[in-house]
Amino acid sequence: MTTSGPQTQRLIPKWSAGYSVVAGFLILLVLGLFSIVKMELVVNGLFLGAIIALGAIGLSLIYGILNFAHLAQGDFMTLGAYIALFFLGTLLPGMGLESSGLGPFTFGYPVFIALPLTILAMVAIAIGLDVLIYRRLRRRGVGRVVLAMTSLGLAIGLRGIVQVIWGGDTYQYPRLSKAFYQLPMGIRIPPDNLFIGVLAIVLVVVLYLFLTRTKLGKAMRATSDNMDLARVSGINTENIIKWTWALSAGLAATAGVLLAIFQAQLLPIMGWRLLILLFASVILGGIGNLYGALVGALVIGVAAEVSTQWLNPAYKIVIVFVIMIATLLIRPKGIFGVKD
Amino acid sequence: MDLSGIIGYITGFAIMAVIYAIFSLGLNVHWGYTGLFNIGIAGFFALGAYTSALLTTASPDPLMFEDYIFGGDLPTRLGFWNLGIDLWFFVALIAAALVCGIVALFIGFLTLRLKEDYLAIATLGIAESVRIIFLNEKWLANGSKGLYRIPKFLGELVSPQYYDYLYLGVVVAILIVLYIAVNRTVKSPWGRVLKAIREDELTTQASGKNVFNFKLQSFIFGAAIMGIGGALYAHNVRFVDPVTFDPLLATFIIWTMLMVGGSGNNKGAILGALVVWGIWTGTQFLPGFLSDPNLRYVMVGLLIIVVILLRPGGILGEKRVISRLSETQPGDASPEI
Amino acid sequence: MSLLTVSNIVAGYGETEILHGVSIAIEEGHIVTIIGPNGSGKSTLLKAIFGLVKPREGQVLFQGKDITGHAPETVVRRGLCYVPQSSNIFPSLSINENLEMGAFIRTDDFRQRLEEIYLLFPDLAGRRKDRAGTLSGGQRQMLALARALMLDPALLLLDEPSAGLAPSMVGSVFEKILGINRAGVAILLVEQNAKEALQLSSWGYVLASGQNQLEDRGENLLSNPDVTRLYLGG
Numbered sequence A: 001m002t003t004s005g006p007q008t009q010r011l012i013p014k015w016s017a018g019y020s021v022v023a024g025f026l027i028l029l030v031l032g033l034f035s036i037v038k039m040e041l042v043v044n045g046l047f048l049g050a051i052i053a054l055g056a057i058g059l060s061l062i063y064g065i066l067n068f069a070h071l072a073q074g075d076f077m078t079l080g081a082y083i084a085l086f087f088l089g090t091l092l093p094g095m096g097l098e099s100s101g102l103g104p105f106t107f108g109y110p111v112f113i114a115l116p117l118t119i120l121a122m123v124a125i126a127i128g129l130d131v132l133i134y135r136r137l138r139r140r141g142v143g144r145v146v147l148a149m150t151s152l153g154l155a156i157g158l159r160g161i162v163q164v165i166w167g168g169d170t171y172q173y174p175r176l177s178k179a180f181y182q183l184p185m186g187i188r189i190p191p192d193n194l195f196i197g198v199l200a201i202v203l204v205v206v207l208y209l210f211l212t213r214t215k216l217g218k219a220m221r222a223t224s225d226n227m228d229l230a231r232v233s234g235i236n237t238e239n240i241i242k243w244t245w246a247l248s249a250g251l252a253a254t255a256g257v258l259l260a261i262f263q264a265q266l267l268p269i270m271g272w273r274l275l276i277l278l279f280a281s282v283i284l285g286g287i288g289n290l291y292g293a294l295v296g297a298l299v300i301g302v303a304a305e306v307s308t309q310w311l312n313p314a315y316k317i318v319i320v321f322v323i324m325i326a327t328l329l330i331r332p333k334g335i336f337g338v339k340d
Numbered sequence B: 001m002d003l004s005g006i007i008g009y010i011t012g013f014a015i016m017a018v019i020y021a022i023f024s025l026g027l028n029v030h031w032g033y034t035g036l037f038n039i040g041i042a043g044f045f046a047l048g049a050y051t052s053a054l055l056t057t058a059s060p061d062p063l064m065f066e067d068y069i070f071g072g073d074l075p076t077r078l079g080f081w082n083l084g085i086d087l088w089f090f091v092a093l094i095a096a097a098l099v100c101g102i103v104a105l106f107i108g109f110l111t112l113r114l115k116e117d118y119l120a121i122a123t124l125g126i127a128e129s130v131r132i133i134f135l136n137e138k139w140l141a142n143g144s145k146g147l148y149r150i151p152k153f154l155g156e157l158v159s160p161q162y163y164d165y166l167y168l169g170v171v172v173a174i175l176i177v178l179y180i181a182v183n184r185t186v187k188s189p190w191g192r193v194l195k196a197i198r199e200d201e202l203t204t205q206a207s208g209k210n211v212f213n214f215k216l217q218s219f220i221f222g223a224a225i226m227g228i229g230g231a232l233y234a235h236n237v238r239f240v241d242p243v244t245f246d247p248l249l250a251t252f253i254i255w256t257m258l259m260v261g262g263s264g265n266n267k268g269a270i271l272g273a274l275v276v277w278g279i280w281t282g283t284q285f286l287p288g289f290l291s292d293p294n295l296r297y298v299m300v301g302l303l304i305i306v307v308i309l310l311r312p313g314g315i316l317g318e319k320r321v322i323s324r325l326s327e328t329q330p331g332d333a334s335p336e337i
Numbered sequence C: 001m002s003l004l005t006v007s008n009i010v011a012g013y014g015e016t017e018i019l020h021g022v023s024i025a026i027e028e029g030h031i032v033t034i035i036g037p038n039g040s041g042k043s044t045l046l047k048a049i050f051g052l053v054k055p056r057e058g059q060v061l062f063q064g065k066d067i068t069g070h071a072p073e074t075v076v077r078r079g080l081c082y083v084p085q086s087s088n089i090f091p092s093l094s095i096n097e098n099l100e101m102g103a104f105i106r107t108d109d110f111r112q113r114l115e116e117i118y119l120l121f122p123d124l125a126g127r128r129k130d131r132a133g134t135l136s137g138g139q140r141q142m143l144a145l146a147r148a149l150m151l152d153p154a155l156l157l158l159d160e161p162s163a164g165l166a167p168s169m170v171g172s173v174f175e176k177i178l179g180i181n182r183a184g185v186a187i188l189l190v191e192q193n194a195k196e197a198l199q200l201s202s203w204g205y206v207l208a209s210g211q212n213q214l215e216d217r218g219e220n221l222l223s224n225p226d227v228t229r230l231y232l233g234g
Helices: A015-033 A039-066 A073-094 A110-140 A144-166 A191-213 A215-225 A227-232 A237-263 A270-285 A290-307 A313-330 B003-032 B041-056 B074-082 B088-111 B116-136 B160-187 B189-199 B201-206 B211-237 B247-261 B266-285 B293-310 B319-326 C042-050 C072-078 C095-102 C111-120 C137-149 C167-182 C194-200 C218-223 C225-231
Strands: A181-183 A187-189 C004-013 C016-026 C031-035 C057-062 C080-083 C155-159 C186-190 C203-208 C211-217
Touching: A015 A039, A015 A290, A039 A073, A039 A187, A039 A191, A039 A215, A039 A237, A039 A270, A039 A290, A073 A110, A073 A144, A073 A237, A073 A270, A110 A144, A110 A237, A110 B293, A144 A270, A144 B116, A144 B247, A144 B293, A187 A191, A191 A215, A191 A237, A191 A290, A215 A227, A215 A237, A215 C095, A227 A237, A227 C072, A237 A270, A270 A290, A270 A313, A270 B116, A290 A313, A313 B088, A313 B116, B003 B041, B003 B160, B003 B211, B003 B247, B003 B266, B041 B074, B041 B088, B041 B116, B041 B211, B041 B247, B074 B088, B088 B116, B088 B211, B116 B247, B160 B189, B160 B211, B160 B266, B189 B201, B189 B211, B201 B211, B247 B266, B247 B293, B266 B293, C004 C042, C016 C031, C016 C042, C016 C057, C016 C186, C016 C203, C016 C211, C031 C042, C031 C167, C031 C194, C031 C218, C042 C080, C042 C155, C042 C186, C072 C080, C080 C137, C095 C111, C095 C137, C111 C137, C111 C167, C137 C155, C137 C167, C167 C186, C167 C194, C194 C218, C203 C218, C211 C218, C218 C225
Parallel strands: C031 C186, C031 C203, C080 C155, C155 C186
Antiparallel strands: A181 A187, C004 C016, C004 C057, C203 C211
């Protein structure tokens, strides 16, 4: 009796698609060895990609289960970063918790307190918005475009709230100067980035285990496949939906905080600017496919950073946009596309 | 403030409201009549404004630290052919419409076969790309410094203190022309096919109509209208820079206008523009922190959500568009009998 | 008291009314089939019973309790399970996971039930870890049935179980249905394949234009010349 592949077959890439991505990275490695491509950019791109991946996975979850384009995902990230700023800048110091420079990192241990608090706050906000707004629209049976329009309104509303409370200017916080790790091929990695990478990997693994080993996780995958049948099986899909918002918002909040650490600055429009990167990742990877979102994000991150070797950095978004359009034209299903 | 001051203020307000009404009309063609989810209006706004500005601005003066390399200087170049009535203005408007139309053709061709929300992201990308290109390619349009010697249409005819009244007349006249044009188009056989596509795309496709072509034509038409709006804006404010086309003021507010007024309804589009622009400018008279310009962002977002939740049809909305905003879309769930 | 009594159901979608007052009943352990032309409302009737469509008028009594318009999540807890006509499995989940989802609301250890089901569906047992999306049409139908049985229901609602299947598979599906019934599960069947279905049924209803047209014992309907002409293809 043979088992033809584990039940995670959907999450594991189809051979051709997987190979092409691996091949792509190998080519980059070779180019780096010959100094055609600066490996530092590739590595930086991977870290950026890790951050984008967290947001993109959340986006993909919403696509899969709620079936619409969540245009406020970027602003969920922004809001997460600013809420963390509130905890770190106001609340925690007010409670006497302040420090900086934990070990090799530029940030201190309060970040480890602020992050879970931020995630809780964002989860509450996301579920609140679902109950107040999205659920009503679901009951009415509105189409996916209206849901997307609603999220558009929320996107701008949330950004407005951030601007009202924290002002519209860039918030630059003084960064401690910390030693970089030196690697061959001229790669220097700030320890902060290592933290970002490790945290992203941990979150992805935890999510994977949740979705494949727990009853609730399987129910989420089932609902993503076929919501009606899930209801028919007795699954409380309204609960699943709340969990979907919780996971997406939690991931987005984390991504926002990590982005702030990565860039050492916050800016109300930062999430919105990332929206194109998020959607490009999801489209490249294949809508409804979480692994696709992850891989897509890494590819997009690397492409964006590597492009700066030859192009004005301001054009990163344009390059990503071109990749997205190319995907939609050549292979609309994306690399690992399952759902339409 | 004395009476002439108030009238002056109202005139300025009205000009912007009418220009926004034109954008709203263009969006109505896209969304109200064809169901195209365009959130990159800022892109067409910018293209229209910059096209008209570049065509008509005088050549760059290096002494003034102007980095751009080409100024059309149309008023001077046309010279005699202006026929004394500043025909260059209309040439610029048409050029703006053309450029937007061509870009719409290109983008539409690439993306209209896809689902509506993909189109949304694509239009967003266009708008962002346009903004980034104009910001960074200083040789194109002076980058962040912007173009600020945009000529006045019929500037010699009237003294500066009364000019706004003239311009108001101009934009109103153009709005009326566009309104009639859109109305005629909607009632034409072409418009009827569009309506059929909106109600039941699959059946219309099955009956042999090339749905894609109709959508593309509609996309181009709406974009051209937006281009004209952009050009009118450029000659009103007579200064354009990439920051002007901030998504809030150049995309979201127009969506709010259309939704408040009633999508699918041309009069609604115009009414919505007046109402929302009134609310927008009115906020500056509110006391205390309520006049915080950042609050406007919240207001715009709130308006969109409130309209969708409570009154999807807007003020003048038609029933069939209400059903689009509030009930299940064909293709979302087809009950098996 | 019948296991299920449906009285004068009026139901539809949006502004359209499909069922204009339909009544049926089924006894414990029996097989009842509903036949009729396309668009007669057969599927809608099952959905109205199960709560996927809220009836506008009428009553649904299951085991004596009123479940009219109750949500599917509630109905399923009472021992009434439903298998939709199409898209009735979770393609990206494994067979095992599909069945797990079938047992979602069970609070006890369902593994024993799982093994019982695998005995009933040996074809599925050999491919537990395979993605359900890789199954053939006939196997999917089996999986769909198996999923619904995980809860040990008293009554199973089946919407056109033989739809879209190759003729060779149709026989096995009906055999399976008979097997399930023998294990004590009552079955309410909606079928296009009227002849095969009526052969197994103790009772049959003919539905047309959203109304009851005829009802009789299965064998009588089979030998009824009008029914044969109109619905059984002559």
